[in-house]
Amino acid sequence: MQRFFIVILVLLTPGLATAPFQVQCPSSPLVREAKHELCLEESSYLKKKEIKTKNKLIDFLKSLDEARFNSKFYKRVSKDPPRLGIAISGGGYRSMLLGTGFITQMNDYGLFEYSDYIAGLSGGSWILMDLVVQNFNVNSLLTEWDLDEDLLLGIPEFDISEEEIVTNAKKEYIDNDISKKKREVRKTQISSFPEFYDQVELAVNSFEESPEECSLVKRNMNPLTRLKRIFFPNNTFTETDAKIGTFKTVLDFYKNLHLKIKPKKMEGFQISFTDYWGKAIIQRLRKNFDEDPNHTFSFSKLVQSSAKFKECSVPLPIFVANCKNGLLSNVIFEFTPFEFGSWENILRLFVRLPYLGSKIVSGEALKCVNNFDDLGFITATSSSIFNNVLIFIWNLASQSSRDAMKALNMVMGIFGLGKEEMFSISKDSSRLETDYAVYQPNPFYLYPKVDNVLTNKDHLYLVDGGEDGENIPLRTLIIPERELDVIFVLDSSSDIDNYPNGSKLKKIFEKLDEENIHYQFPKNIKSLTRPVVIGCNATKRPGRDSFLPIIIYHANAYHQYVSNTSTFKITYNQSEVNNMLLTGREVFSSDYDLHYKNCLGCILTKRTMDRLPKKKKFSPFCLQCFKDYCYS
Template sequence: MLRFVILLAYLSWLSVFAMAQTVASQAYTPVVARCPTGFNLVRMAGIPGNQTLSSSEASYIQNRKTDVLPKAWKKYLSNVLSTNPSLPGYVSSILSGASSEVPTLGIATSGGGYRAAIFGAGVLNALDARNSSSDAAGTGGLLQAATYLSGLSGGSWFITSLAQANFPTIQELIFGPAIPTVSNNSWGGWNADYDLATPSMDPAIDGEYYTDLADELRGKYDAGFVVTFADYWTRSLARHFANGTFSSNFYDESYTHGAGILWSAVANTTSFASHSIPFPIVVTNLQAPGQNSSETIAGDFIPLTNPIFEFNVFETGSFDPQLSAFAPTKYLGTTNNSICVTNYDQSAFIAGSSSELFNEANFTNTFNSSYGPILTLMASLMPEPKVEYDVASWPNPFYGVAPDTFIDSAQTNLNMVDGGEDGEIIPLQPLLVKARGIDVIFAIDATNDINGFADGSSLIATQNRTLLYPSAYSFPPVPTSMGEYTAQNLTTRPTFFGCNTTSLNESTPLLIYLANGGPPYDGEASVTNTSTAQTSYTSSEIQAMLNQTFVIATQGYPESGATKDPEWPSCLACAVVDRARERAGVARRGICSTCMDRYCWNGNTLTTAAPIA
């Protein structure tokens, strides 16, 4: 409470003295100019079953498949074979490139605040060929072999930081480089020991910090764009998940602290330009006036029928059939073909939009809430009397598009909120788009359903939503109640969904599901089920979580009495190639046959040993 009293004192000071625009404010301000010749804001993606990708995305994917993935798959195969040389020949044929069929892999990492960011990072660390321990475990290289990588909310913090920082190792991503170069464009780590809300133990320092964040929004406001609490949240996130902030300059306003680091500019990083990273996608939900509340899952805030939006490096929009349209990410903020806006697609604003859950607090008209002093500060500096403060506001590039089906066709601004507010906390939807041709998805679930652990509810929500749009998406059968996940231990072990051979397999991905569902089988007490509300972590806490996540990601589902399944690397590889195997017309055999029997959910029970109590 004391820090808020001090902040109110700052408000009085601000009412007398005008603050000069900071370098961060200048870098955060959208830029308005005439559009390029021949510019077209909206690309219609087509009807379900016949949708198209942008030419830029299609080119990136093709170049990655041609120039990068063959070597990546061979590296992964080598790591698997080092743990078990008796893989069926078809697995080696597919992964070595000898077969005409190859897998198209997508990885999805869920929301759940810092816990999800750390858990998702820990799983990808176990799949990273740059980690010698992962290579020795037989799982390293799968990250490099993935074609797509999606994230939302806490997962978006991880994905955006990874992509804009030029794809460093996971250890460097989280903890920063060993010898940092402090500049506006260099990476400094997650700075997780600084709390996202109150970074200092000193109320006076925090009060000044709050005013700094608010003042960094002045340029955007003065340029005529809507500013909400999501922008304030963005400037906090930027100090953790965008280039330019280090412990040594955390409070130094002579630095831009991630302002001006754009999501579309990821295309200019050397890792992206060389097609070396999986194509990154961030997911958010649309909060729309008149939305159909009858399609809202109990306890959630966004109906399943609302369009799901994705931000990829090249385009932003939705493949959902009610819109099926995209606008260039570089030109977000633009609403016509004549006057173009750039610099709106701040990387941290993408992450901030994907994790904007403040509408759940319902504080738009409750300035007496715990957020009251900050909201009062913003209202004093940048009054927005007719604006919802608890959403991320984006000028609507799809104004007038699909007026009969798109719920926000007549809205001047799109209100974006946390990507998991419809219950789909694993960002699977972009990976189900048929035009992307993804046939296997590695789904990382670090949601907070029960005591900081996942209970499978996100998969149920995705299944329910895909049933609403059967012409657009196909999803493998999953259990329909959370109790089934608990009873069958589906969240405490890796589980494969969609293994059974059906006529739908051609368009239905196989799902490799790995949840933060409980402690590992090695007997260690769990450290990965922290609260979503925990907004700061010490380095030792993070390292302990990374270490335990590595165990969870590499141990598989051991037989009773064991702590590790020695066949897990082979079983994982069998699942990765299974759709490609099916297309090649080859029958499962050898260890793959037994692996799929053990790890696949068969629609009723699992044919495998019971887990260790």
Template sequence: MRSTAFLTILSFVLSFSIEVSAQAAASAAYAPALGACPSGTSLLRNVGTDASAQTVSSDEQSYISSRKTDVLPSAWKAYLAAVENASPNVALPDYLSKVLGGDANAPTLGIATSGGGHRAAIVGAGILNALDGRNQSSVGSGTGGLLQAASYLAGLSGGSWLVGSLAQGDFPTIPHLVFGGDGVTGWQTQLDLLAPTGNTTTDAEYVKGLFAEIAYKYIKGFPVTIADIWARALSHHFVNGTTAENVFDESLTHGAGATWSSVAKLPSFQSHQQPFPIILANTITSKNNGSEFIEPVQGVVALENPIYEFNVFEMGSWDPVLGAFTPTKYLGSPNDTACVTGYDQVSFVQGISADLFIEYNQTGVDILQTAIGSIIGGLEATFPEPNLRLDTAAVPNPFFGVAPDVYPDTAETILNLVDGGMDGEVTPYQPLLVKARGVDTILAIDAVADSTDNWAQGRSLIATADRVNMFYGASYSFPSVPTDVATFVAQNLTTRPTFFGCDVDAASDAPLVIYIANGGAPLGEAPVTNTSTAQTQYALDQVQAMLDQSFALATQGIPTDAATRDPEWPACLACAVADRSRRALGVERSGVCTSCMERYCWSA
């Protein structure tokens, strides 16, 4: 939302009227509805504060169980075949073939893809493309198939745009997801998120349309904030239905009405073909829960604040300060016998996860004089609502009155949710650390702009380790990682794949983390993936170049020289993926896995 043109455009917004806004076709589709709850509906599921006793929902359990039975055995075998074909001169240990071939317990793999605006969405897409067994180049590189073998896929902020659109688009291939095809309209990156034409007058009408699209939500009595404007802008790009040709067509809903919970009805979800998708958000709490707030490595949200997840079945937090969930389908319900539907719009969930506007509202700063001041002013004039915080996403609190001794928002009727990386954890490890999910291997995609030139430097790993060590060690386990950025840089841990947690104590349930960072250009290429998070428009050829370079990041391993990928990388990656299953079998590492783990593992 940092487009210069947009600041001029918003000067037109104040003349906008609610009466006109209610006519937009998308407005009714975006507005939630209130009705009687179906018989037997429960709006609160307590999972408790004891991590070892927490359970996933019955719906999630059913999905994962069916996926492990019906999909993953063949997916792991296909991945193993790709590794073997790409490594004809590498003898794989017998245990690797057993674990990945279906003769022993297969790994539970989770993929985490970071925030960072368009850069993160595109880099994440490029790396997922390298893991996609439908891509023959990926299969030939020996990495294709891991996406199909993953149990979970988590994203936040820019990563939520990727995860959300991939799930809502019915799990298309990455080229179709990004550029369109096979029933998917694509991301429309060539159009600026908020100023799609560059013509001030035309784009002013477009922005008025965004206000129009949230008007009926307001008229029906639900709070609207900057996150709703942001959601509708994102919907024109990251929810299936909009093309460059129809972006101004007011007869279309442009993704309004597509809900996160309705992903469960899609064919690819019904057949358990998708990794289970999860999107994260942070919160601005209003009450100190009794412990000292610790400043995060980066961002403005304290590390101890609850982290909320949105999966297609539930929204809530595993953190012991809450330990409760509500059905995603009924998000926004007043927590009694009346149920709200339609609050969980895909675009709104993506907008929540990418709502970083509290950065503009720091102590001593007049927010009306900042880059988002015109938006805030427009909201105040068009949709007045006293005492509503407009720089966050407003969600009626389904956990009102829960855990009054420890839950910081127990007395608040509205949750103020913000960008999932605002506590410094810009890569979404947390939902994959939940003990009830049993994830033993995490493939982490870090496309965060930690450095001044927009490269990742490991800050999200550090923040997650700090959060676990300082606050939630009884709830989550995480391997040791370097405690400072200088170590990541000095040891080149972000310019090559790195494995963390290779030799943790046998009693530990900390996952092994396969870390692939956007830390530098691969194989001596000129860098193209270190774009600014603030960039909101990408030419299609720039996107393709970024996808190609991200593919190389995921398939090169540790290059043997400036132009040669590691020929053993497919085997080394497989060794890491299967290592926790190997340990469970009580088998020692052997063969190529021994040398691979020595080269790729980091130890303190």
């Protein structure tokens, strides 16, 4: 208990506080209307980056013996270099490990730092977090991740697809006789997030030091005993319950998360399950950030302090999430190092990221804060499909013994996902749904001339894009303002046997069709073991003079190693890690195929050639490459 007391003292030390704090509001507006342009910071970064990294592509092209490009071609490419983006799908650790191998192979080709953007959601967002922590050094990725320890203590591994989790989590409960379940299943004492938080807070704050024993006691009851009585009031901690995890180990894990979140709560901000989830992700890093008094978790500050980012020599990271205000579907929000907001026509507003969490009404800043843009919280927002894991576990256990049910419900209650919280419709319209990531205050609240579900409430609900079946962060890169020419897509979805079948990409194409942006997905794909290039033909954007980007679609598939691990596999040994990384490399390089590598030179520069005022003939080699790999 002395160690626990030390943890509390550390958290109360002002120099270590990572909670949002009030600052003076700047004189310039915090919210901008995204009409037809990027923000100034993003535009400036890209211009500087083009100068800094364009030789990376020239070096790659010169390394291609089979393609045999000439000096005139290199001059054209240098004068009008193509813009590249990377989109990493969700899929838990499977996606993170495959994606890390994928961009490592890109880096070996010199194409990672050349790329302008890297977008990620869910497991893909964990790569972005790792990149930020590692100063964008690709070769340092995973060095700080503790993959041997459970990502979420007390939650067992099981093999189920994301789609089953999302579509069945609530449906299975609702389709049953709820009243019967309420009679059969004994209600636990912790049934909601606020109740859990308040009771743990009461126990944590009920400490008094006993000189005789030099320990923390309260009425002869130490905090562990108090918390045990909260969760198990009738002393029902049985061997069955213990199968989910040793009580003390699991409890200490969540108790420490609670203490890390407490400063944000004390500042008056609404907290939710996602706050816990964000701290859990950060905790998987081996670095002990608590020992560094100058450390910050602010996404904007971490990126801006990165030496490589200052040099404008790395892709700009974009975290993607979906909004659930008013039961919206497929409405994308994004976090860049500069801004938070949405390009969707329903909003097209952005707030300066360092001031996220400020009270802004009708576009006017009333109270400004920094540090709300916590890297763990943003990453957790993008990967909140794990919220549904806990709901699904509850459903799976609904026919189990009462002891097992109580144990599972206890773990869910820790996250504010007790059945009463999740499956009841609140009559109190002021109660926030804390199973979502809660962004309050809403920076776009009552913004002039924008009156809809995204502006008429003082909060935003954000979730994992996988909840809407949009498991690939592609649309954020296709927007015309970013003028990308080629987008590398890595799809690690679990469509069939934890392998993708292209259905997630097809769903995105259907959404793009609604926006008058048309791609054709191959109807008869013989194999997903090699890249599929989509949109090779130079098609103009609706109402614009620029071309739609080429999409190079890579799908996780069997190469030398079975890489269809469960999305919810939460531990990996070193051998498994190495094999997943190898598969990611093989996916990008098409099994180190030198012919494909040469063809990649043709594909990456095709839009540069398409933009020439006079139609130029491609080399016979490139024409054959387009026949071999392009579908349009």
